[in-house]
Amino acid sequence: MGNENEVDAVNVQAGCPHCKSDEIVAADTVLVTAGISGWQRQPDGSLEPVWAGSSDADWDSQTSRDPERPYACGDCEKMLSAAELLIDVNEECDDE
Numbered sequence: 001m002g003n004e005n006e007v008d009a010v011n012v013q014a015g016c017p018h019c020k021s022d023e024i025v026a027a028d029t030v031l032v033t034a035g036i037s038g039w040q041r042q043p044d045g046s047l048e049p050v051w052a053g054s055s056d057a058d059w060d061s062q063t064s065r066d067p068e069r070p071y072a073c074g075d076c077e078k079m080l081s082a083a084e085l086l087i088d089v090n091e092e093c094d095d096e
Contacts, residue, residue, distance in 0.1 A: 015086040016073035023074030024085065031061035 015022045035052030042048055064070040069079040 013088040015088070016076060016078065016080065017084055017086050018078045019073060019076040020086070021073050021075035024080070025072050025074050027065045027070060027072035027079060028062050029065050031058040032056065033058075 013022060014024050016024065033056050035054040036049040037052040038050040040048050040050055066079055069081045069084075071080045071082070071085065072078065073080065
């Protein structure tokens with residue numbers, strides 16, 4: 001039996017306070033390994049990998065880039081905390 005003070009979750013629209021975009025993403029870091037098929041010696045003497053075109057992501061390594069500001073704007077790329085997001089609770093979300 002639920003607590004009588006519980007309130008159902010409500011979908012809201014979040015936006016960027018800097019540019020007003022609604023393209024908010026989780027700003028995470030994931031360990032990815034990229035395949036190398038060979039090496040090339042450059043004219044300056046440095047070695048450059050020849051990328052094999054394959055990569056493997058270790059999703060268990062996923063961590064927030066910044067625990068204080070775990071979100072980012074997909075347009076202006078500013079890092080954001082949940083408290084900084086512009087929330088519109090009056091508009092219906094398209095996700096329903």
